[in-house]
Each structure stands twice: as C-alpha cells, then as structure tokens.
Amino acid sequence: METAIAAPQTKTAPPELEVINLTKRFGTFTALDQVSIKVTPGSFHALLGENGAGKSTLVKCIMGFYTPTSGEVLIDQQTRTIASPKDAHHFGLGMVYQHFTSVPAMTVAENLVLSRYDSPQWINWKAEYERLDAFMATSPFQIDLRTPISQLAAGQKQKLEILKQLYLNSRVLILDEPTSVLTPDEADEVLGLLREEVTAGHLSVLMISHKFREVMAFTDEVTVLRKGQLAGHGYVRDLTVDDMAHMMLGEKQEATPVEKVTIADPKPVLELRNLCADRDNGLPAVRSASLTIRSGEIVGIAGVSGNGQRELVEVLAGQRPRHSGEILVNGEPYQSTRKEMARHQVYTLPEEPLRNACVPHMSVAENMALRTFDCPPQAKRGLLSLINIRRMAEGLVKVFSVKTPSVDTPVGNLSGGNVQRTVLARELSSTNINLLIAANPCFGLDFSAVDYIHSQILAARNRGVAVLLVSEDLDELLKLSDRITVISDGELVYESPTAAADIKTLGHKMAGH
Amino acid sequence: MATEALGLWGVPLAIIAGTLRGSVPFLFVSLGECLTEKSGKINLGLEGTLLMGAMSAYAISYLTGSPWLGVITAGVAGMFLGLIHGWLSQQPRVNDVAVGIAMIIFGSGLAFFLGKPFIQPSAPQLPTLSLAGWTQIPQLESALSISPLFILGVAIAPLMQWFFRSSRWGLLIRAVGDSPDAARAMGISIFKVRMASIVAGSFLAGIGGASLSLFYPGSWSERISSGQGLMAVALVIFARWNPIQCLYASLLFGGAQAIGPAMQSVGIDAYYYLFNASPYILTLLIMVITCSPKRTLTGAPGSLGQAQE
Numbered sequence: 001m002e003t004a005i006a007a008p009q010t011k012t013a014p015p016e017l018e019v020i021n022l023t024k025r026f027g028t029f030t031a032l033d034q035v036s037i038k039v040t041p042g043s044f045h046a047l048l049g050e051n052g053a054g055k056s057t058l059v060k061c062i063m064g065f066y067t068p069t070s071g072e073v074l075i076d077q078q079t080r081t082i083a084s085p086k087d088a089h090h091f092g093l094g095m096v097y098q099h100f101t102s103v104p105a106m107t108v109a110e111n112l113v114l115s116r117y118d119s120p121q122w123i124n125w126k127a128e129y130e131r132l133d134a135f136m137a138t139s140p141f142q143i144d145l146r147t148p149i150s151q152l153a154a155g156q157k158q159k160l161e162i163l164k165q166l167y168l169n170s171r172v173l174i175l176d177e178p179t180s181v182l183t184p185d186e187a188d189e190v191l192g193l194l195r196e197e198v199t200a201g202h203l204s205v206l207m208i209s210h211k212f213r214e215v216m217a218f219t220d221e222v223t224v225l226r227k228g229q230l231a232g233h234g235y236v237r238d239l240t241v242d243d244m245a246h247m248m249l250g251e252k253q254e255a256t257p258v259e260k261v262t263i264a265d266p267k268p269v270l271e272l273r274n275l276c277a278d279r280d281n282g283l284p285a286v287r288s289a290s291l292t293i294r295s296g297e298i299v300g301i302a303g304v305s306g307n308g309q310r311e312l313v314e315v316l317a318g319q320r321p322r323h324s325g326e327i328l329v330n331g332e333p334y335q336s337t338r339k340e341m342a343r344h345q346v347y348t349l350p351e352e353p354l355r356n357a358c359v360p361h362m363s364v365a366e367n368m369a370l371r372t373f374d375c376p377p378q379a380k381r382g383l384l385s386l387i388n389i390r391r392m393a394e395g396l397v398k399v400f401s402v403k404t405p406s407v408d409t410p411v412g413n414l415s416g417g418n419v420q421r422t423v424l425a426r427e428l429s430s431t432n433i434n435l436l437i438a439a440n441p442c443f444g445l446d447f448s449a450v451d452y453i454h455s456q457i458l459a460a461r462n463r464g465v466a467v468l469l470v471s472e473d474l475d476e477l478l479k480l481s482d483r484i485t486v487i488s489d490g491e492l493v494y495e496s497p498t499a500a501a502d503i504k505t506l507g508h509k510m511a512g513h
Numbered sequence: 514m515a516t517e518a519l520g521l522w523g524v525p526l527a528i529i530a531g532t533l534r535g536s537v538p539f540l541f542v543s544l545g546e547c548l549t550e551k552s553g554k555i556n557l558g559l560e561g562t563l564l565m566g567a568m569s570a571y572a573i574s575y576l577t578g579s580p581w582l583g584v585i586t587a588g589v590a591g592m593f594l595g596l597i598h599g600w601l602s603q604q605p606r607v608n609d610v611a612v613g614i615a616m617i618i619f620g621s622g623l624a625f626f627l628g629k630p631f632i633q634p635s636a637p638q639l640p641t642l643s644l645a646g647w648t649q650i651p652q653l654e655s656a657l658s659i660s661p662l663f664i665l666g667v668a669i670a671p672l673m674q675w676f677f678r679s680s681r682w683g684l685l686i687r688a689v690g691d692s693p694d695a696a697r698a699m700g701i702s703i704f705k706v707r708m709a710s711i712v713a714g715s716f717l718a719g720i721g722g723a724s725l726s727l728f729y730p731g732s733w734s735e736r737i738s739s740g741q742g743l744m745a746v747a748l749v750i751f752a753r754w755n756p757i758q759c760l761y762a763s764l765l766f767g768g769a770q771a772i773g774p775a776m777q778s779v780g781i782d783a784y785y786y787l788f789n790a791s792p793y794i795l796t797l798l799i800m801v802i803t804c805s806p807k808r809t810l811t812g813a814p815g816s817l818g819q820a821q822e
Binding site for chain 2: 084085086097099100101102103104105106110113114115117119120121122123124125281
C-alpha cells in the first residue's frame with residue numbers, strides 16, 4: 001500500500017505530447033479535421049479558438065473521453081491508445097475542467113483521496129492526513145484539508161482542481177479555461193505559480209483560453225483552431241494580439257463601434273433600497289444593496305460568480321422572494337408581478353435563458369408570446385389567436401435573425417445563441433421598454449452573437465431604457481456600461497463611472513479587499 | 514395485560530417495550546433508504562419491499578421451520594425488487610417518485626398474491642433475547658425481551674456511518690449522490706454505484722419486513738406494515754441522511770407508535786385512534802417543521818431525485 005501512494009516529491013520530467021492529423025466526426029458533423037499539435041516538455045502552450053472551434057473536442061480526444069475517428073496521439077514519440085481518463089493518467093496526462101469536479105459535500109482531503117485511482121478500499125485517515133500534509137508542504141498552493149468544498153471560494157476551488165492533478169502526479173496538465181471564474185488577481189496568482197512550475201521543468205501545460213492577456217503574459221506557444229481546423233501556430237514572443245485574433249476569427253471582423261447618446265433629462269427608473277435576499281440554504285446572499293439606475297444609462301455589476309448576483313437578478317425577475325428592503329420602479333413599490341412588469345415595461349434577459357426565460361418543450365412562437373399572449377391582438381375575448389401569435393413570431397424571427405427551422409420548433413432544440421436571440425426578440429421587441437435587466441447575456445456565445453447582443457443593448461440604452469447589466473466579464477462591462485458597481489459577498493462595495501474605472505481597483509474590490 | 518400490575522408505571526414501561534419492538538422495521542427501512550438516497554436516488558418502493566419481506570420471511574419460516582432462513586429470504590426478495598427499481602428509475606427522463614409508487618403497488622400486490630395461503634398458519638418466530646435477567650417481575654421480563662434483529666440494526670447504524678466516511682465505496686456513493694458530474698469525471702459508473710446502493714438498501718428493507726412477521730407483531734396479514742415503509746422515507750429526511758440519527762429517529766417513531774397501545778393497556782380508551790395515529794402526525798409535523806420553500810435542506814445529497822438526461 002505504501003508504494004501505491006502518489007509520490008509528490010519525485011518531480012520527474014514531463015513527457016512530450018504530440019497529436020498528429022486527428023479527425024473527429026460526430027455523425028456527419030466534422031468537429032475536428034486533421035489537427036496536429038505538439039506540447040514540448042516544460043512548455044506552457046495555449047490553445048485558442050472561438051466557441052465551437054473544436055478545442056474541447058481536441059482535449060477530450062487526448063484524454064480518452066472521445067475516440068478519435070482517425071489520427072494518432074503520441075506520448076514520448078510512441079503511438080498510444082488512450083481509451084479512458086484512467087489511461088491518460090497512466091501516461092502522466094491530467095485535465096482540469098472548466099466546471100469544478102470536486103464533490104461539494106466532501107472535504108478537501110476526502111476529494112483528494114477519492115480522486116486517486118489506486119486509493120485503498122479502507123481508508124486510514126490518520127495516515128492519509130500525514131501524507132496529505134506532506135504533499136501540501138511541497139505544493140504551490142495551500143488549502144485547508146478539512147474544509148468542505150462547498151465552503152471554498154471559486155479561486156480556491158480552481159486551485160484545488162489543479163492541486164488534485166499534481167497530487168495524482170500528472171506531468172502534463174490540460175486546463176480548460178481555468179480562469180473563467182476567477183478575478184484577474186486570482187487568475188494571475190494561479191497562472192503565475194503554474195508558470196514557475198513549468199519554468200522549473202516540473203510540468204507542461206496545455207491551456208484552453210480565449211483571454212489574450214493571459215496568453216501573452218504566461219504562455220510560450222500558441223495553437224489556434226477555427227471551425228475544427230488548425231488555423232495557426234507560433235511562439236507567443238513572435239505574435240501580437242492582432243495576429244492571434246486574426247487567426248481565431250479568419251477574415252477580419254470588426255466589432256460594431258460603441259456609440260452612446262446622452263439622454264436629456266434622465267429620471268430614476270429603478271431604485272433599490274437596502275435590498276436583502278437569501279440563498280437557497282437560507283444564508284444571506286444579497287446584503288443591503290442600494291442602487292439607482294436612471295433612464296438612458298447602463299449600470300454594470302461586476303463580481304466573481306457566486307457573490308450574490310444571481311440571487312439579486314432572481315429577486316428583480318420575481319423568481320426569488322426578497323428578505324427585506326424596497327424595490328421602486330418609476331418611484332412606485334415593485335413586487336415583480338406580471339401586472340407590474342407590464343405596467344412599468346420591465347424586461348429581463350436572465351442568465352441560462354433556456355432555464356430561466358424559456359419553456360424548452362414549447363415552440364419558438366409560443367415562447368416569444370409568453371409576455372403578450374393574453375393581450376390583444378394575440379388574445380381576443382379570452383381566446384388565443386394562434387394565427388396572430390405565429391405571425392408576430394415570424395416577424396421577430398426575421399428582425400432578430402433567429403436561426404430556426406420554423407417557429408413551431410421547440411425552443412429547446414435551438415443552439416445557445418439562437419435561444420438567447422429568441423429571448424432577446426421577446427424582451428426587446430416592445431416599443432416602450434422602460435427597464436432592462438440583463439445577466440451574463442453573452443455567456444458561451446460566439447463573436448457575432450456577442451456583437452449583435454451588445455449592439456441591441458446599446459440601442460435600447462440610446463432610446464432611453466435604463467439597463468442593469470450583471471456580468472462576470474469585465475471587458476463586456478467596461479465596453480457597455482456608463483457606471484460600474486462591484487458586488488462582493490452580497491454587498492455593493494464600490495462604484496465608479498466607467499470612464500474613470502481602473503481594472504486593477506475593480507479586481508481588488510471583486511476579490512473583497 | 515402485563516402492565517396492569519404495575520399501575521401507571523406501566524405506561525412508560527409499555528412505551529419503552531413498544532419502542533424496542535416497533536422501531537426495528539423503521540430502523541432497517543430507514544438505513545436502507547439512507548444508503549439509497551446517499552447515492553442520489555429515492556426509493557419510495559421500500560413500502561412494497563417491506564411487505565414483500567414480511568410475507569416471504571413468514572412463508573419460508575413456515576415452510577422450512579427455520580426463521581433465520583426466512584430472514585435471509587426476505588432480504589433476497591428485497592434485492593429482487595431493488596433490482597427492478599434500480600433499473601427502471603435509471604432510465605432516461607424517468608422520475609424516481611413515479612417508479613417508487615409503481616413499486617409500492619407492485620411489491621404489495623405481489624406480497625398479497627403470494628401470501629394468501631400463509632395468513633392462517635402460524636410460523637416459527639425468531640428467538641428473543643431478554644434484557645431483564647436481573648429482575649423477577651414477569652411483566653418486566655416480557656416487556657424487555659428484544660429481537661436479535663434490533664441489535665443487528667443498532668450495530669449497522671454506526672457501521673454505515675463509518676462506511677460512508679472511511680471506505681472507498683462509501684466515498685464513491687457520496688460522490689455519485691452529491692455530484693454525478695464529478696463522479697463521471699473520475700470515471701465512475703453512476704449506474705452501477707446507484708444500482709448497488711438501491712439493491713443493498715432494499716436488502717435491509719426486506720429484513721425490516723422479516724422483523725414485522727417473525728418478531729413483532731409476529732404474524733402475516735395484509736395490513737401488517739400500515740405505511741411504515743413510507744414513514745421511514747420521511748424519517749431519513751428528519752435524520753439529515755445520517756445513519757446514527759436514523760437510529761434515534763427510528764426509536765422516536767417506534768415510541769410514537771407504542772403510545773396508543775400503552776394508553777389502552779392502562780385502561781385509557783379515549784382518543785385510542787388519535788393516539789394510534791401519532792406516528793402519522795409526527796411525520797406530518799416533521800415535514801412541516803423541516804421543509805421550507807425558501808431554502809434547501811442541509812445534508813441533502815446534491816442530485817437527490819433528479820432524473821438522468
């Protein structure tokens with residue numbers, strides 16, 4: 001049993017990982033077409049690409065989740081068949097997923113021991129703790145072993161995921177967008193420590209990313225995928241951000257420029273006064289939030305996910321009861337009832353639109369009519385006019401360019417971007433919108449969809465709509481909002497006009513300093 | 514009645530005695546359900562499993578003359594029902610509760626059908642152990658005779674607690690129940706872990722049924738379980754998915770069940786049916802007190818009762 005323990009002290013050199021002409025087809029769809037990539041020992045390699053470019057498919061083929069249709073994976077110049085993550089582990093490959101894979105109800109120690117493929121049937125906790133303490137002493141990050149995962153902050157969870165791979169003695173780490181839930185400071189800390197391990201020759205890292213800042217600062221080499229094909233490769237020192245963006249997007253796509261119009265005579269539309277709300281487990285999520293949003297301005301709320309943004313939006317959308325405090329819309333108390341939403345013209349673009357804003361099994365037309373089906377012309381004398389519902393939907397599908405086979409297709413069958421467009425069509429088609437609440441409206445969408453949604457939100461603002469924009473993407477907030485507020489542990493801790501906002505200060509405030 | 518000579522002291526004595534007897538099925542079913550729910554599945558069908566266990570234990574004890582063989586058979590009959598539930602409830606988009614209700618009807622129907630010939634005859638009962646060797650009072654002696662199954666159940670509770678904390682399988686079951694995605698990323702077969710948990714849980718519930726027909730009340734009839742299997746599911750929530758607390762909760766429910774008969778034994782017949790309903794009232798009260806629409810329960814396995822995609 002002693003010999004079976006992962007030995008953290010022996011830092012063997014990482015193997016060389018090479019993929020040659022890998023192709024993966026799902027039915028008739030080619031996700032990867034003849035892609036080759038080489039991760040030399042002791043290098044920090046970035047894998048860039050838009051959503052759907054095939055980055056995840058590539059690493060999943062390497063890790064043995066998918067069987068490649070053709071092509072080879074070589075470890076130290078030997079062709080290897082990797083049929084499962086267990087095989088990949090055997091060759092020293094370990095993957096850190098975008099979503100956390102630790103079990104929330106268990107402690108750090110329990111998760112680490114469980115993650116081992118060779119953990120014993122009966123666990124002697126005293127001996128395990130001794131070994132884990134010894135491992136922690138040599139590791140780049142420190143986490144308390146006895147803390148349950150559910151009590152860790154996102155940054156610590158991400159560190160634990162990486163620690164887990166080091167504990168398993170993985171020498172080639174594959175990271176899938178490891179910093180998507182971290183503050184800029186946390187991201188720099190985690191990547192910086194990994195960079196040190198790479199420089200010392202203990203590790204190779206292959207990191208999926210779309211953040212050019214991190215790629216420029218921490219990586220040596222970059223491979224770019226576009227639509228399942230290899231779009232470029234090179235050393236970071238020879239490349240500029242523009243070069244990489246060009247490889248990623250193909251023909252140069254220019255983002256629609258941001259043009260803001262100043263609205264005359266702005267009046268307060270949404271006022272929060274000491275709003276408090278609880279999490280599902282009854283603990284406070286939003287602590288005494290006070291905020292005013294005027295017509296014709298976008299107020300951004302920045303924060304690391306899990307700091308109360310979700311609960312705040314749910315309260316405003318009527319999905320969660322408030323604990324205490326007041327919400328005023330146009331100066332009147334607001335309880336988020338359907339009647340009040342219609343009277344004050346309040347619209348919402350919640351995160352995860354398929355879950356929070358759609359009925360997946362109902363058709364696109366029915367989903368587009370959810371706000372208005374009981375008013376004329378869609379309802380006449382208490383009966384629905386299916387013809388008018390369809391006609392309106394067909395119009396919206398054209399205007400908002402929703403790609404759907406027909407308006408009768410269940411909305412759950414559409415792609416993420418088109419679900420978001422469907423919701424956008426419903427929420428933004430009204431002519432006199434007063435207040436728009438948007439939460440991570442562009443999460444997981446590709447460049448053109450993001451650009452489209454941004455221009456729609458800006459257009460609404462320029463018409464005089466008050467917009468509350470909650471986002472985990474600082475760049476999005478800096479681009480769109482007029483004022484930025486930072487939420488940390490349920491409190492609105494900082495506010496600044498966007499023009500005067502400094503990314504470093506925002507990062508510190510997001511981390512709760 | 515045994516308690517008459519003891520006067521009013523007979524009431525607490527009868528309640529204690531009733532607790533020791535009546536808590537056995539609660540204990541086994543709740544430990545079985547606790548194991549099942551830790552893996553993320555709900556098995557309401559344990560009510561049917563309990564009846565099937567009671568019937569098969571009684572039948573085998575009668576036919577072979579060996580009550581212990583009956584106990585084993587009850588467990589195996591439970592495993593058979595568990596296999597069906599485990600397979601059905603893990604089909605895509607199938608709801609645990611719906612399958613569970615179907616399994617209650619199937620299990621009890623099968624038990625009634627196969628058990629018809631065994632309602633009349635009397636089968637050999639399990640031996641009892643006396644806790645009252647120190648006393649000469651016969652009433653005490655008869656009140657404090659307990660079933661070896663009770664001792665077995667009391668021993669299983671801390672063992673299960675230890676199993677969840679310090680064995681690889683225990684950690685696997687908790688991982689599958691709390692975060693199937695995490696478990697899948699570790700290369701664990703969710704189906705197999707849940708199937709094993711459901712089958713093992715059903716084995717325990719079957720033994721709980723054996724204690725009904727071979728110890729207390731000690732006969733086979735169609736009304737023998739009177740919803741104890743379903744109450745045990747509520748009890749697991751009350752016990753916060755903790756085996757040791759399942760033990761305490763089972764004693765509480767067993768005690769509540771003994772109030773009615775204990776009062777009757779000292780001649781208080783008023784509100785007899787109300788006292789008999791006390792376990793049900795207790796179940797309702799626990800649900801009202803512990804459940805809130807505003808928050809989730811602490812300790813609940815993260816994926817409990819969610820259908821597979």
